[in-house]
Amino acid sequence: MIDTHAATDVTSTDTPAVSRGGLPLDRVPLAVHDLTVAYYRKPVLWDVDFEAPEGKLIAIVGPNGAGKSTLIKAALDLVPRTSGRVLFYGKPYRRQRQLIGYVPQRESVDWDFPVTALDVVVMGRYGQVGWCRPVGRQHREAARAALEHVGMGDFAGRQISQLSGGQQQRVFLARALAQDARLYFMDEPFAGVDAATEKAIVRILHELRSGGRTVIAVHHDLQTVPEYFDHVLLVNLRVVAAGPTASTFTSENLQKTFGGRLTLLDQAAHALASRR
Amino acid sequence: MLRSQGLTPLATDLDPSRVAPRCAGTVTRALRPFLHGRRGILACLCMASVVLLAPDAAVGGTETHPEADRSLRAPATWQLPSVPQVMRVLSLRDYNTRVVVVGTMLLGAGAGIIGTFLLLRKRALMADALSHAALPGIALAFIVLEAAGLSGKSRFGLLSGALVFGAAGVGAVLMIRRWTRVKEDAALAIVLSVFFGLGVALLGVIQRMATGNAAGLEAFIYGKTASMLFSDAVWIGAVAGVVMVVCGMFFKEFTLLCFDQDFAGTQGRSGLLLDTLMLGLAVLITVIGLQAVGLILIVALLVIPPAAARFWTHRLPVMAVIAAGFGALSGLLGASVSALAPRLPAGAIIILVAALLFGVSLLFAPARGFLSTAWQRFRLERKVGQQHVLRALFESGEPLVQQAQGKPGAAAAAGPVPFAALLAQRSWSPATLRRLLAAARRAGLTRRDGDDAYHLTDAGLAAARRAVRNHRLWELYLLTHAEVATSHVDHNADALEDVLDPTLVAQLEETLAAQHPHLAAATGPAGEGPAVAAAVPPSPHRLPGQGAQDVPAGRAGNVSGRR
Numbered sequence: 001m002i003d004t005h006a007a008t009d010v011t012s013t014d015t016p017a018v019s020r021g022g023l024p025l026d027r028v029p030l031a032v033h034d035l036t037v038a039y040y041r042k043p044v045l046w047d048v049d050f051e052a053p054e055g056k057l058i059a060i061v062g063p064n065g066a067g068k069s070t071l072i073k074a075a076l077d078l079v080p081r082t083s084g085r086v087l088f089y090g091k092p093y094r095r096q097r098q099l100i101g102y103v104p105q106r107e108s109v110d111w112d113f114p115v116t117a118l119d120v121v122v123m124g125r126y127g128q129v130g131w132c133r134p135v136g137r138q139h140r141e142a143a144r145a146a147l148e149h150v151g152m153g154d155f156a157g158r159q160i161s162q163l164s165g166g167q168q169q170r171v172f173l174a175r176a177l178a179q180d181a182r183l184y185f186m187d188e189p190f191a192g193v194d195a196a197t198e199k200a201i202v203r204i205l206h207e208l209r210s211g212g213r214t215v216i217a218v219h220h221d222l223q224t225v226p227e228y229f230d231h232v233l234l235v236n237l238r239v240v241a242a243g244p245t246a247s248t249f250t251s252e253n254l255q256k257t258f259g260g261r262l263t264l265l266d267q268a269a270h271a272l273a274s275r276r
Numbered sequence: 277m278l279r280s281q282g283l284t285p286l287a288t289d290l291d292p293s294r295v296a297p298r299c300a301g302t303v304t305r306a307l308r309p310f311l312h313g314r315r316g317i318l319a320c321l322c323m324a325s326v327v328l329l330a331p332d333a334a335v336g337g338t339e340t341h342p343e344a345d346r347s348l349r350a351p352a353t354w355q356l357p358s359v360p361q362v363m364r365v366l367s368l369r370d371y372n373t374r375v376v377v378v379g380t381m382l383l384g385a386g387a388g389i390i391g392t393f394l395l396l397r398k399r400a401l402m403a404d405a406l407s408h409a410a411l412p413g414i415a416l417a418f419i420v421l422e423a424a425g426l427s428g429k430s431r432f433g434l435l436s437g438a439l440v441f442g443a444a445g446v447g448a449v450l451m452i453r454r455w456t457r458v459k460e461d462a463a464l465a466i467v468l469s470v471f472f473g474l475g476v477a478l479l480g481v482i483q484r485m486a487t488g489n490a491a492g493l494e495a496f497i498y499g500k501t502a503s504m505l506f507s508d509a510v511w512i513g514a515v516a517g518v519v520m521v522v523c524g525m526f527f528k529e530f531t532l533l534c535f536d537q538d539f540a541g542t543q544g545r546s547g548l549l550l551d552t553l554m555l556g557l558a559v560l561i562t563v564i565g566l567q568a569v570g571l572i573l574i575v576a577l578l579v580i581p582p583a584a585a586r587f588w589t590h591r592l593p594v595m596a597v598i599a600a601g602f603g604a605l606s607g608l609l610g611a612s613v614s615a616l617a618p619r620l621p622a623g624a625i626i627i628l629v630a631a632l633l634f635g636v637s638l639l640f641a642p643a644r645g646f647l648s649t650a651w652q653r654f655r656l657e658r659k660v661g662q663q664h665v666l667r668a669l670f671e672s673g674e675p676l677v678q679q680a681q682g683k684p685g686a687a688a689a690a691g692p693v694p695f696a697a698l699l700a701q702r703s704w705s706p707a708t709l710r711r712l713l714a715a716a717r718r719a720g721l722t723r724r725d726g727d728d729a730y731h732l733t734d735a736g737l738a739a740a741r742r743a744v745r746n747h748r749l750w751e752l753y754l755l756t757h758a759e760v761a762t763s764h765v766d767h768n769a770d771a772l773e774d775v776l777d778p779t780l781v782a783q784l785e786e787t788l789a790a791q792h793p794h795l796a797a798a799t800g801p802a803g804e805g806p807a808v809a810a811a812v813p814p815s816p817h818r819l820p821g822q823g824a825q826d827v828p829a830g831r832a833g834n835v836s837g838r839r
């Protein structure tokens with residue numbers, strides 16, 4: 001399914017066919033050039049330049065208010081860009097929607113909404129179902145499978161307000177999985193989940209990666225960044241550093257990202273040391 | 277829903293056999309591409325509206341002819357309606373009543389459906405802003421029409437003005453929200469009051485024009501249901517039909533938009549487009565309903581039925597249908613009541629009926645109603661309390677009871693437990709404990725001994741054994757299956773067997789027996805069913821009197837949030 005999408009979408013556009021890294025652009029899941037985003041008159045992201053490698057787990061790391069969520073939303077056309085260009089597999093977002101999944105921050109919706117967990121997951125298939133058409137059996141099955149996959153099969157018929165926070169998070173994850181995308185954006189997928197759920201989510205991320213998918217996730221726990229992610233993007237209103245975790249996730253870069261918040265850095269240093 | 281609430285009798289009364297098959301056939305054919313599965317219910321609604329409106333042609337009514345009937349509906353002084361009058365209104369034999377009732381029912385149904393989405397999109401007050409915004413449109417249209425030498429009474433002209441300004445009001449709210457930092461509630465308040473102020477000013481101008489035609493305008497403010505004409509009802513039916521069909525077609529898109537606008541964007545569903553469509557429908561239904569209920573009250577038809585429907589269900593499609601039904605029912609009852617008592621303005625009665633439905637839903641709806649929630653909580657508390665008492669009594673004399681098991685009079689073997697000892701077992705107040713003990717005694721589960729001591733009856737012993745066994749198996753289950761247990765904790769299990777499969781239960785029982793072979797009792801009394809006959813497994817942790825935590829009580833606490 002994915003490959004047919006890719007095949008039909010390779011036809012050329014006015015954009016250069018090669019990325020800065022020398023790769024053909026349609027092999028680059030996300031290429032951001034000179035992106036600046038402002039809310040009203042206050043820019044919250046300046047001149048972001050970033051190319052995501054394919055088939056990797058990429059962490060976006062930065063302090064609160066650094067513009068991590070904003071970066072994702074600007075890439076997905078959810079907030080207007082002041083300047084800059086974002087390409088997904090070489091094309092603008094509106095032509096690649098099907099290939100891109102999104103797991104928003106859990107707080108972004110009203111959970112007292114009269115739908116069941118399965119209904120929410122089915123929403124991930126709407127792009128494939130098409131306008132004004134009913135959700136067919138196979139889409140429903142796919143949604144159920146995604147729900148099983150995140151260990152929420154027993155909750156399919158549950159009204160969503162009766163789910164715990166971590167369960168809601170997993171429902172959102174299932175919704176993105178149901179979409180069967182090639183590139184996933186996840187805004188704090190580990191927020192407020194217990195250790196077991198975190199492991200389960202990591203397992204799913206690894207499965208996605210071995211399926212050739214790319215995942216870009218906002219992650220706050222510096223200790224686990226090296227363990228979970230292949231690449232990092234350090235953000236604080238601008239891109240501080242980006243690249244493979246081993247070479248980029250250094251205490252020097254963290255210092256630049258987080259400033260003098262020493263306790264954090266100490267923790268991270270411990271984490272790094274324990275890895276070596 | 278709608279059918280069961282009165283459409284079916286109407287339809288039969290009007291003898292649909294003459295017209296209905298043709299209309300219904302056409303409509304179904306036209307709608308078939310859009311209406312499938314559970315949305316078929318919307319098709320039913322649409323067909324019902326066609327069936328209901330169409331027979332007027334067959335009956336032979338025209339707009340001008342049955343004015344005479346009005347005399348029946350407007351006695352000079354107010355008096356209790358006579359039985360024939362009531363019958364006549366209820367059976368809808370009277371042409372005007374029929375028009376008004378059908379018109380308001382359709383309006384209510386359409387408003388209920390689109391209102392459901394407005395409510396879930398947290399846009400309930402948008403309807404208020406847009407209906408108020410329509411007033412200057414009406415006034416301006418009137419002025420223009422009069423200036424052009426046409427009659428200011430042209431409904432079409434006035435409603436066009438209302439439509440344009442209503443849409444402008446909605447647009448203004450959206451623009452203010454989008455382009456400034458003013459929040460939506462403030463934007464609504466500003467637009468509502470400014471447009472309404474403009475309308476009032478224009479009405480002042482009209483009064484000075486003194487054309488003598490201006491009197492009809494206040495119908496738009498307070499509503500004038502009783503003067504609804506056949507053509508009005510047809511228009512309302514058409515708009516309600518459009519609302520239902522479009523909502524049916526875009527049901528899943530609207531749902532997605534209301535739930536998660538950002539995600540809708542990532543699925544290629546432009547929020548702006550869907551928003552425009554949704555609010556456009558709201559504008560249509562509001563404008564078409566202005567004359568019936570007035571611009572002050574129309575918002576109620578959009579908000580109250582969906583809010584009431586929310587108490588009955590957790591499923592959006594069901595909620596939309598119930599909201600439509602409530603809207604229609606409000607229209608039916610409101611119009612009927614005001615036909616019987618013409619001094620009472622129908623618009624207000626309709627809203628009051630809707631409010632009554634809301635009140636009933638709030639109290640009695642089984643899904644989220646106040647009484648059912650309270651009742652469930654009460655029952656749960658009572659049950660949990662009773663189990664605590666039984667367990668406390670059982671565990672106080674546990675070794676003795678276990679030994680005496682199966683023998684006659686086993687219950688007495690434990691001997692009476694003094695009140696103070698029971699009180700020490702758990703953190704309950706003396707009053708609570710006495711209340712629980714009294715309840716258990718009334719239920720025949722405990723007996724009181726002379727000086728404030730208690731023991732279990734035979735029935736109480738059986739119940740206590742069941743409770744204790746179940747409790748301990750649950751604890752063991754939570755200990756051994758912690759990773760899956762959370763997915764089962766919502767089950768308010770009287771017995772583990774209701775939730776877990778029998779082999780697992782057997783396994784758990786074996787585990788318990790294996791861990792404490794010396795404590796496991798061999799058999800229970802015969803003939804008490806499997807749950808009772810099974811031995812009571814020993815507690816895997818210290819007994820409550822020794823300060824152990826109380827897992828099932830916490831578990832039971834979760835249950836109240838269930839469903």
Ligand SMILES: Nc1ncnc2c1ncn2[C@@H]1O[C@H](COP(=O)(O)OP(=O)(O)OP(=O)(O)O)[C@@H](O)[C@H]1O
Pocket residue numbers: 039040044062063064065066067068069070071
């Ligand atoms: N809708 C908005 N309107 C105005 N300013 C906003 C809006 N959303 C975010 N901001 C501002 O933009 C900045 C970046 O916000 P963003 O949500 O991207 O941060 P973040 O990196 O995701 O932080 P967190 O870790 O807390 O989620 C913050 O300073 C915030 O105040």
Ligand SMILES: [Mg+2]
Pocket residue numbers: 068069070105187
């Ligand atoms: Mg954020």
